[in-house]
Amino acid sequence: MEVRASRRVAALAGHLVPSPSDASSPKKWLTMPCDGGASVAAGAVVLHPSVAEALASGGAVVALESTIVSHGMPYPQNLQMAREVEAIVRARGATPATVAILDGVPRVGLDDADLRRLAELGARARKVSRRDVPAVIARRETGATTVSATALLAARAGVSVFVTGGIGGVHRGGEASMDVSADLTELGKTPVAVFCAGAKSVLDIPRTLEFLETQGVAVVGYGVKEFPAFFSRSSGCDAPAVAASPEQAARMIRAAKTLGLGGSVFGVPIPEAHEAAGREVQRAIDRALAEAEAMRVKGADVTPFLLKRIRELSGGASLEANLALVRNNAEVGADVAVALARLAAEEREGGEEGGV
Numbered sequence: 001m002e003v004r005a006s007r008r009v010a011a012l013a014g015h016l017v018p019s020p021s022d023a024s025s026p027k028k029w030l031t032m033p034c035d036g037g038a039s040v041a042a043g044a045v046v047l048h049p050s051v052a053e054a055l056a057s058g059g060a061v062v063a064l065e066s067t068i069v070s071h072g073m074p075y076p077q078n079l080q081m082a083r084e085v086e087a088i089v090r091a092r093g094a095t096p097a098t099v100a101i102l103d104g105v106p107r108v109g110l111d112d113a114d115l116r117r118l119a120e121l122g123a124r125a126r127k128v129s130r131r132d133v134p135a136v137i138a139r140r141e142t143g144a145t146t147v148s149a150t151a152l153l154a155a156r157a158g159v160s161v162f163v164t165g166g167i168g169g170v171h172r173g174g175e176a177s178m179d180v181s182a183d184l185t186e187l188g189k190t191p192v193a194v195f196c197a198g199a200k201s202v203l204d205i206p207r208t209l210e211f212l213e214t215q216g217v218a219v220v221g222y223g224v225k226e227f228p229a230f231f232s233r234s235s236g237c238d239a240p241a242v243a244a245s246p247e248q249a250a251r252m253i254r255a256a257k258t259l260g261l262g263g264s265v266f267g268v269p270i271p272e273a274h275e276a277a278g279r280e281v282q283r284a285i286d287r288a289l290a291e292a293e294a295m296r297v298k299g300a301d302v303t304p305f306l307l308k309r310i311r312e313l314s315g316g317a318s319l320e321a322n323l324a325l326v327r328n329n330a331e332v333g334a335d336v337a338v339a340l341a342r343l344a345a346e347e348r349e350g351g352e353e354g355g356v
Contacts (some may be wrong), residue, residue, distance in 0.1 A: 009163060029107075044157045048109025051097045055158055058345055060094035060337035063108065063154035063162040063192070068326070069098075069118050070125040070144035071304045072165065073319065079119035081323055083112070085163070085330045092334035094341075096161055099150045101128055104140030108157040118144055127300055129182045134229040147194065148186035151263060155190045160253060160340060162194045163333035165326050166230045167265060169199040169208030171302065172289065179299070187263035188215030193253045195333035197227035197325040198235060198267045202285055202306045205235045213240075218256060218264035222332060223250065231281045231321050246332070249341035268332050274324030281321075284313035 031044050032054040047055070054061045069082045086096040097109040100118060107114070118125055126143030128136050130152055136143045145153065147167050154162055168181025187194065199208045209227060212219055221227055221239030229235035243249040249266060256264060288309035297305045310318045 022156055036127055045106045045108055045153055047157055047303070048097065048107065050095050050127060051109035051157070051159075054095035058341055058348075060334070060341040061097050061159045062089045062094045062330070062333050063150055063159045064089075064096055064098040064330075065147060065150045065162070065164040066098055066100040066110075066118055066144035067146045067150075069115065070121055071123055071127055072307065073322070075119050075122055077323070078122070078318070079116055081326060082115045082119060085225070085326060086115075088327060088330040089163075089334045092331060092338065094161075094334040094337045096156065097157070098251045099145050101126075101133070101136050101141070101145065101149075103142055104137045106137065106153050106156075108153055108159065117142075121220060123304065127304075130186055131182065146327045147183040149183070151183075151186050151190045151192040151194065151328050155192050157181070160192060160257065161333055161337040162192050163237050163326075163329050164194060164196050165322060165329065166196050166198055166200040167194060167208075168218045168303065169203040169205065170211055172202070172204045173206055174207060184208070184211050184215055186219070187212070187217045189262050191257050191263060193249075193256075193264045193336070195222070195264060195266045195268055195329050195336065197230045199230065200303060200307075201230040201232060201281070202289065202310070205229055206237055208226065209237055212265065216262055218252065219266070220249070220252065220262075220264060220266045222266045224267070224269050227267045230325070231270065231318060233275055233348075235337040239267055242260070246335040246339040247343075249336045250343050253336070253340055254343055266332075266336075268325075268329050270321060270325040272330050274321055281310065281314055281318055283322065284310045284318065310353065313348050 014268065018296055028047060029048040051061055061266045064085060069078045073081060089096040099108050100110060102114060126136055126141050128143035129146045130148040133149055147164055151162055156189060168183040171179040174180055199205050209219060218241065219239055220241045220243050222243050225239060225242055227235050227237045227239045243266065244253060288306045291309060292302060
């Protein structure tokens with residue numbers, strides 16, 4: 001089924017690859033009829049021309065979350081970060097595909113003007129999780145996608161690798177509040193590999209890993225045996241598996257797709273040179289958590305509130321660390337996407353030779 005879906009994506013995307021006679025013709029956005037030929041008004045995913053071309057040619061594509069642009073950092077650092085991350089992905093040989101919903105249209109891959117629009121909107125953009133997608137489309141709203149919605153739309157477009165800062169998880173006290181991010185359940189059923197610096201450090205990481213195990217999500221330490229904790233390289237929790245190289249990670253992703261399994265989380269530790277001072281950030285985290293509880297901050301507002309307060313309380317140290325880990329994740333994710341595309345090409349060539 002996965003092979004048929006990939007071929008359908010490539011065939012549809014192929015309509016955007018110019019022939020010699022129309023090489024100078026402007027390329028257009030491609031509508032993916034994900035649900036029996038759905039129109040844009042009904043919620044079909046629309047691919048940027050560069051993404052469609054990459055998929056058609058078997059190239060590497062990396063999905064990027066947009067909530068980190070609108071809600072994760074202040075303007076203009078968020079726009080600078082978005083542009084820089086896309087540039088990093090391109091420099092490593094892959095095509096960036098930032099995911100968002102603009103005026104009710106789910107898009108995989110954005111123009112620079114779209115990135116600027118989301119960055120300037122900031123928190124005024126709707127924060128879109130999986131559950132919010134139908135309403136945002138129906139009301140023709142503009143929203144930035146969380147990990148769960150980004151994974152969902154990326155998979156619909158045929159993109160297998162996704163880079164972000166950190167995933168959501170089980171909130172502290174979640175055993176009583178049942179406050180568990182939709183990111184975790186999404187990864188249990190959607191075949192996308194997420195490259196991140198682990199779960200956000202404001203979360204309950206041991207319970208997050210337990211929940212991921214229950215959902216059947218593969219959790220892999222990239223080059224490390226311990227699952228990272230966003231600002232810190234250490235969480236105190238072992239990673240169930242380790243990938244030592246882009247090629248090894250690509251083989252894991254390919255094996256999961258072949259078997260029809262769900263998603264995976266690759267924990268990429270923040271570079272040592274940029275790791276925020278543990279005690280300083282931890283003090284900021286503890287104080288921000290206490291303030292959130294006192295102010296009764298709930299639901300989707302918790303993480304943006306905590307990250308903002310941690311930046312303020314740590315004197316900007318957490319923001320610098322955040323930027324560093326996102327850049328690093330983009331480099332690793334792009335390298336793995338390139339390795340995955342190379343592996344798929346080798347398998348196709350082997351199949352063709354075997355059929356001769």
